[in-house]
Amino acid sequence: MEHITKLCADSLRAFCLNKFGIQLKSSHAHELVAAYFGYSSRAALLADTKCSIGNLRHAEFIVLTPTAPIRERRSKLNGLPQDLPEDLAEGVYLPLYDEKLILHTIWPTLEELGKALADQHLKSKPAYFSDQKIQKHGVKLEFENDLVAIVVFREYVSPYLTLASGKNVLRGVVDVYNIKRIAGYIGYVKTDHYSTEADTLEAAIVKMRDIHHQIITSPQAINAMKAHEEAEISFSAWLAKQKNRDTPLGDLAIKRGFADKSEGWPIYSSLKEYQAFLTSNHPPRGSMATLERAWKSYQSYLRKKQSPSSNKQVKKSVPKKDDARTVVSVKKAIPLSYDKRSIEKFSPGDAAWISWDGKKAIPVSVLEVDESHYSVKVESPRKMAGNTHSLFLDEVRSSPELACENLVTR
Structure with missing residues (x-):
């Protein structure tokens, strides 16, 4: 077991140094590895001989440790670098793949695992209705020593039969999956x-x-569990919600242009795994850059959901239609090469941004669109206002940052 934890700690230190330029102490790395395996300390990890992390190879399911206890452990480590990023899972888990200790999909939460198991069980049975839809859904977890019960509640409805009969035609299903911890708190x-x-x-x-005597019965509790699931949504589930967007992100969600569309997006725990999956599916040009931006948006979404203030209602100010947009300076924008650029779709009249030097973004409005160019009119600065330009499709963007990354090249 100590061999495995040392590999993970060394990997984490190298990951922090190579990717972020941060020197992480060995003691801090070992404590963080223990936290990612679900323990309150390295000492607790070493003392757990019953469910040693060395048993990972025998695990049927691998489930990530929730972020809350990891954050709590980080807060108690004195001298931890203040600029240390929050998501370090890639650095911790990489050696587990190299050592072939992880042979299955990693699940982001026990709730997501329960949903997948329920879906799998449903596929093994005839459909209740030809047009069945999920009307209610919830997941509850119950813990007892090394055992976990994942309780999945679902109520299906038939819209067709409901309309035909004038009353709800339903089918309620409860699945209880008992699983046992055998490797840390993740296997x-x-x-x-x-x-x-x-x-x-x-x-x-x-x-x-x-x-199973401890199952909850109140609808309020089921609704609360649904809200919890949404807070812990996986990247693949988040991506599926973007499928109706008429943007590169929407194309990525539905795998437009992929050689194989037969399967959806799998559930992984790191961007590196999704990049490998994308490469193996022969994606169209620009998909990798879109994936990387999507991952950043997903991480931002999770941080917002997990923030204590995320449930507060904030009254947004509505900008006046006659408010003039101004030039925006963007720091440290890294221009993208041609093969990594994507195209955003605009219609005549849409507001957009362009950049001539990759440092300042200029507000423009779209005038015309053809197969390869957007015609745009500059809004500011004043001395350039009203000027029109015909630019390639990948040079007109929806935000100042994207404009500077995809600056005009001619």
Whole structure:
């Protein structure tokens, strides 16, 4: 076990140095590795001989440690570099792949694992209705020593039969998956699975109570669990929500232009894994850059969701239509090469941005669109206002930052 933790600690130190230029102490690295494996300290990790992290190879499921306890452990480490990034999972887990200790998909949360298991179980059975839709959904976790019960609640509805009969035609399902911890607090095996069905979710819960006595029954609790799941949404689930966007992000979500569209996006824990997946699927030009931007947006989304103030309602000021946009200075923008650029779709009348030097973004409005160019009119500075230009499609962008990264090249 110490061999594995040392590999992970050394990997984390190299990751921090090479990617962020941060020197991480060996003691700090070992404590952070323990936190990512679910322990309160390195001492606790070494003392756990019953569920040694060395058993990972035998685990059926690998589940990431929630961010809250990792943050708490970080806050108690004296002398930890203040500029140390929050997401260090890639540096910790990389040796586990090299040592072939991780042989399966990594799940971001136990809730996501429960949803996937319920989906898999449903596929093994005939559909309840030809047009079934999920009307209610929730996941509850119950812990007892080294055992975890993942309880998945679902209520299906048939829109067609409901309209035809004038009353809700439902089917409630409750699945309980019992899993056992065998490797740290991230490696598990399944021990049991129980399932009940009834005409409503409430009735299915009542039937399950005879088998599994601690199941909750209040709709409020189910709604609360749904909100929790949304806060812990995986990248693949977040990406699926972008599929209706008429942008490169929307194209990425539906795998437009990919050689193989038969499978959706898998659930991974790091950008590096998604980059490898993307490469293996022969994506169209510009997809890698879009993926990297999407990952940054996803991480920003998670940070916002996890912020204590994320639930507060903020009254947004509505800009006046006659407010003039001005030139914006952008620091440290790194221009993209041609093969990494993508195209954003605009219509005549849309507001956009361009940049001539990669340092300042100029507000423009789109006048015309053809197969390869946008015609735009400059809004400011005043001495250039009204000037029109015909630019390549990848040179007109939706934000100052993107404009400076995709500066005009002629």
